[in-house]
Amino acid sequence: MTNGADSIIATALDQGIEVCFANPGTTEMPLVAALDRAPRMRPVLALHETVCTGAADGYARVAGKPALTLLHLGPGLANGAANLHNARRAVSPVVNLVGEHATWHKSADAPLAMDIEGLARTFSAWVGTAASADDMGRLAAEAVAIAKGRRAIATLIAPHDLQAIEVEARSFSPPRYAGPSVDFAMIEAAATALRQPKAALYLGGAGLFGVGLERAGRVAAATGCTLIAPSSYNRLEVGRGLPTIHRLPYFATAAQAYLDGFTHVVGCGVDRPVSFFGWPGEPSRYLEGREGVIWLSGLHEDALPFLDALVQALDAKEPIARYDAEMAQMPSGGPLTAETLVEVLAVGLPEDAILIPTAVTTGFAFAAHAGRARPHTQLALTGGAIGMGPSLAVGAAIGAPGRKIVNLEADGSGAYALQAFWTQAREGLDVTTIICHNRVYKILQIELERAGLAIGEASKHLTELDRPALDWTGLARSLGLEAEKVDDVAGFAAALERGLATPGPYLIEAMI
Template identity: 45%
Template sequence: MNGAQALLRTLVGAGVDVCFANPGTSEMHFVAALDDVPEMRAVLTLFEGVATGAADGYARMAGRPAASLLHLGPGMGNGLANLHNARRGRTPLVNVVGDHARSHKRLDAPLESDIDAVAGTFSTWVRRSLRPADVGADAADAVAAAGAGGIATLILPADVSWSDGAEPADPVPGRPAPRPGPEAVEAAATALSSGEPSVLFLGGDAVREAGQLLAARITAATGARLLCETFPARLPRGAGLPDLPKLPYPPEMAIAALAGTKHLVVAGTTAPVHFFGYPGVPGTPVPDDCTVHVLAAPGEDGVAALEALADRVADGAEPQLLEASRPELPTGALTPRTLSAVVGALLPEDAIVVDEALTSGVGLAELTSGAPRHDWLSLTGGAIGDGLPMAAGAAIACPGRKVLGLQADGSAMYTISALWTHAREQLDVTTVVCNNGSYAILEHELARVGATGNGKRAGQLLDLGGPDLDFVALAGGMGVPATRAETAEQLADQLRRALAEPGPHLIDAVLDR
């Protein structure tokens, strides 16, 4: 058995049976070995950033790692933005990167690069298989490392892949997440019961359904406010769950949301900071006189921590839960607000929403809060271009569920080739492109950072016109049926029809400008 065959056998044996791939010459023996391991589903993507983003979406919904297969250092570099997002979301992911044969590396071939060094910037675990006999054990260790919540990068030289002498390895048992100590629970209980303004701030595994219900009991008993991180990796939402507001993204709004807070208790995440530094603005929205209490750090068992805290302070307390509600279908101009209302009115039960609407998402949280239960996937690391790939991965992980992608127009172009994968795999993904013809988020940032000028040349770098992007033509060229909506009524009609039919669809929602 060669190294590639042993790798695939080990991955499948450990439960990693989907691989999102953009292979090259160094990975051809991996490709050939797929015929020997039919249990591995290989999904071709046309760009490495689609492969890594899809692996991210798959793992978020499946709760176990997918694999990505990338070609040498440049291929890994093309996938790095969405590996960054996966790292920030603590997504379990096995990242297999092919490399030159060992005898060829010393020749400094044109595609030679320091894969190990770059992989270390986003991986929690990096290893290079040096012999065919090592591959099975290395792959088993990679799956175990990824399962702990992070990216495990396994570098596979081409000759190690093609050489015989390899054998698959048994899975490595995973370790449960550590539980917080009693002192952390006691400090949080004291803070929340102090009578001073307090916030219970959730993220990571603490925003799972069980964590939300426990947190709502705690806040009902103590009077603390409940918030979650701005971009949670996976957030269950809808009727029957607590109202869990997200900390706003704009720094002025985040500062206002935490103003006056004396105690911030964090579970499953860290204390928030702004995405960027701004002139005259502190780097964090947490007030200077606020004490941060870590109930459960990322990687610890946040749900167990909330359960212990609820036992301490919320005996008999009942959580306040959202009633089922939907907005009325709007009419007239298509704006971010009316787009959000259409989504809230028509969102199917058990849907998966992949949110990269960015500035066009104003109103989405409010107008979908009482919708039927659904999962919400966010752009965890801020590197745009995750939406279309993440929707592909989520659809493969959950083939019985509708996936709705809410996609900004500018960031859609980063990974637009994901639509080809939607069509090839016949994924049940409906994409709504929020087409405002600009990098609107950067228009806000231009003012926020205090940059000044006459605006004409700067505006050209933020405007997506001249020529306008034709998403109907782009989608059709990659096999995805597409329509264009210019009013709220048209969007509602097209979205209703798209959600009623299996397979991929795209709606170019042209927002009022």
């Protein structure tokens, strides 16, 4: 027997999708039963939908292809929306499957009914609601093709009754999306610009890892240009032996000053840089109204053909601009602070690890040390919706088995998705989480100070997390993880070693 639900799952499998991050409900039961009949699709259960969507993002970043999410009507999709916003900003492909009330029940406006399409449009490039069971396979093929071809989020809404209707089994050819076309005159202009003394290549997307980064390294070696990454990115490879990439500063004045130091800026695989917030008196768009800017391709376009063309135009044969910094040094001891913590991490991070530096303040501190660590991959928070680290780690671990995942997380942001730790334990995922426990929304106190606002009673109440302090070790153990608490350099270094040696998830509560 094949029904509408089966045709969705079979089509997704045909297109190479292998994982479904799920928190289903009654209206998704035929899809759950279809998963029973499709053992090649791996179901991963989460206690909250934000884990499903964050995991789908993390999976897409390391596996290079979408996963499914399976979510319960509008409220289930709403619970996953913040991480879908992050995924949209990361240009991570994700295919959401969302159940809807039975077609004959929809107009009854039952309690769970809401405007699912309107909600989905706030983060999806494509939204489709199946009008028949026969429609489901075709729509699934379209959703997957859009997600892959446009590096975007596609949301397929499947009415409950239609999922269970029998249909003929058939396969669907997805629509094809052409790659970007390269303008060779612009490539020549970019090559000329990059040969100037103060030139920078500002990179995103595929330019920050693997073959793209290797090409960028050759361009830098041939021209002497500086490589710059955005302050946030989907995926970045960094460390000793890899091309040096400078990260654009987070605060606007510093970012503007940094970019103003270059007479020529070439952009590739990334949108023009803008300020994260509109801070009073600070700039909004850093490259606006200035000379010497050439943009090869934006964030939604594949950077690779442009970098290939640049390499050819420059005849850039030197394989790589090697980073020759010293290996990071272990601090001599003493108390754990944001600074000593990132120094220990720079020493201890294993080669080929995937680091998720979603602790806002400590994550910035690590950036200064990343080049002196062993080569590793970083997945950053892209959309600013905090709390995705533990969920991103779930997806990264499932998408890159055999690699060590390290999540550098804060207490404030980590508390957003405690549920993700349970899925890490359930699936035995090799994730070491470091909670930088400072008992405060540090970034907000910095912002208050920058805005010249005194910290009064209410703002103190709304930025401090110390009453009560979270017991992170207890939380982690209660969710099925091994965990320990440390407060000095030696203790943290030993804990990090233990965490990395433990094959399943491990949490280190680092008091800073």
